[in-house]
Amino acid sequence: MNQSRFSVVERVVDVAWEADCLYPMICAAFDGFEPCASSQPAALSYRIVSESGDACFSLVRNGAVINRGLDASQLLFALQQDIVVGIQCLRPDLVFVHAAVVQRGGRAFVLAAPSGSGKSTLCWAMLHHGFRLMSDELAPVDPATLRIKPFPLAVTLKARPPYCCPLPASTLTTHRSHYVPIDALPSAPATESAPIGAILFVDYASSHSVPALRKLSAAEAASRLYPNVLNALAHHSMGLDDVIRMTGSVPCWYLASAALEETAQEVTGLLCAF
Template sequence: MSVKQRRFSVVDNAVAIVWGADYLSPMIAAAFGGFEPCASSQSADLAYRIVSEAGDGSFSLLRSGSVIDRGLDASQVLFALQQDIVVAVQRLRPDLVFVHSAVVQRGGRAFLLAAPSGSGKSTLCWALLHHGFRLMSDELAPLDPKTLRISPFLLAVTLKAPPPDCYPLPGSSIKTHRSHYIPVDVLPTVPANESAPIGAILFVDYASSHTAPALRKLAAAECAFRLYPNVLNALAHQSMGLDDVIQITNSVPCWYLASAALEATAKEVAGLFSAL
């Protein structure tokens, strides 16, 4: 069993992953293939090792030699790796505001789809890529509060369930018992690997009782109220992040979306963002 390695950059921090099991390779390539590679000579800010445990086919995940978790199957180790990178990068870049949000780009502007987990933001993000938008992230928006620019965070698009037939999964998607991973190299549009100024914020709320999507423009105060719980590292910023949130929501338009059928919702949102 040969040792494999992948090195890439996440918001200007070098990440290295080392593993041995061959069947992990396509999963790691699918999940992290969207990030820009970094030179093998560059020292890693985050150094991970996935170690096969004897006998039972499970794995341990280590960062800088310290065990993060053990007894993990392949899908669990991939999930744990993603989550640890998300948290560790926030510690390495406290100058940025990290928003729990999908981000798509069009016309040089970045549009945030903010929502709690399970609200359908990743599925809506996947649908919008079929309407001319480019992926920046389906999970995390690293935002510079000084410039109001968002950096890409190009993990694979990760869906908990298959999308409707109108936006089918590519054949090369990776399925685990947790999620479906859509590699960035098979997306309908080329992903955006450069930063972009924020253009608008959309708060997504899946409403199963709705037969059609409904949009409502938000005042800056309500937008700030809704955005603040989605800021993951608010305590790293002055005034517990409130000053940054107020600045952001006073600078860009915001809407609340009660989503419905995916195709109708995607067309409604695409029309809104395109008009901006």
Template sequence: MPAEPAQPALPANGADPGQPAWGPDDAAAWAFQVLGQTVRIACDDAAPARVLRANFAALPAADAQAEADLDYRACRHPQGDGWMLLRRGHPAVTAPDLCDLLYHLEKDLIIALQLRRPTLLHLHAAALEFQGRAWLLAGDSGAGKSTTAWGLLHHGFNYLSDELSPVDLEALAVHAYPHALCLKRRPPNAPAWPEGQVLELGRTMHIPVAALPAAVVPSPCPLGGMLFIRHDPLLREPELRPLHAAEAGAHLYVTTLNALAHARHGMDAVVGLAKSVPAWSLTTADLDGTCRLVRKLALQQSRQAGD
């Protein structure tokens, strides 16, 4: 993403001339719950309303008239093309298109949730459920974690999250954050692509949860395994390699978003999680073969857990 320009701060009451007024009775506003927080979003235009509603539609609805913990407004920029995102009491952010608008909202929301729920270990990872256990999929940008998640949803896995996986370290369980699944491109030979339902925003495409081929798991789910993904375009067959706790911890620390909120810069939290949950390195090849291999692993782990 391009670097963000500095933005002027707006008064907490949104009363700056030329800016939309805040109002709890705004008919264009809706609200949802995530990690115990009430998030309210108001839109002054149908275009962002369609995109943002579709992105967050699977999160539990909240009363739009109630006091919000996080209060947002999306509107057209009053001085030119593009859009403006406001959070009450925070600087305004401009976005040239709807792709950037959604990006800035997601980023701000994820950071705000980390600050409001600091005892959770927030990971940049997808989370899927299989036979009562959650599986985390982590990797560098472009490694294919979202594509792999999309494929696994056609192989018996259910959906918790695509980007943010908040882990309860005491319960060793991951909370759901079921926003629309985000892909940078349509996967080759993608199974059962939901034609006409995907939000095409230029640089990214978003599959609303209602269009996913699997159920949403709304409650915290105990962790069953962690997969650290990379893609090798020359590989003919996918490969799985079990990781020792030390290697898994090193991979896990890189994907931790709020390490500094935990003791010893998060080292104890990450090491404890790596020692408690088995982990593998997954080098992906073709999507179907990769998903079959992961499903086989998940079945083996499920049988062992039942012994």
């Protein structure tokens, strides 16, 4: 039996599986999290059961089957998403924002956007410009301190990025996504929490010929950030007070992204200037 045991925002997650073909997938996805040698019971304990050789799997969480009939790609996606949701339930004290986060100079920079808006691709590009990965998917914010905790899942891209930021040879490719292993990143991921330095709202459209940045008021930024809060109902005033505090404490911009390299250079110049 193969096993991976790691810590996700101070909660133990355990994944066990028999099929050896899953080993590179599990490692690629979760090796960014801190390994956990503690013998304490896992808050989230998963077992992957082979249903038909190495082609079909069931996913079991804490003893209960939650998915059946999954191929390897579907399994990895289901496992990632279940951990994302499960951690939100285990840490209701944190505000979870759907966003990528990169770190530089001890500050966390939030790239917030709905799925399909290019935040993961921009995150990957920023890692080639001196930034370190904190998260490709989720920003766990401590509302008392406005510090973001790392959530270093593998950088996951739906499509291959442009030539300026090629995927490493060790990238795991499935029919759903490209997973960049943590050890293949341009620099080591951030392992400590960091205060929010700025928030950017990423909007990619093919009609954008050049990248453009627009400074936002705290009110407009709050209206854009609030829909990206995943566990608003777990917080006082449904999380609105926390969102207002975030956007009122740091500079916020709307980013109309365009060609990837030009956009990454524009954002790097902005974030390094203050």
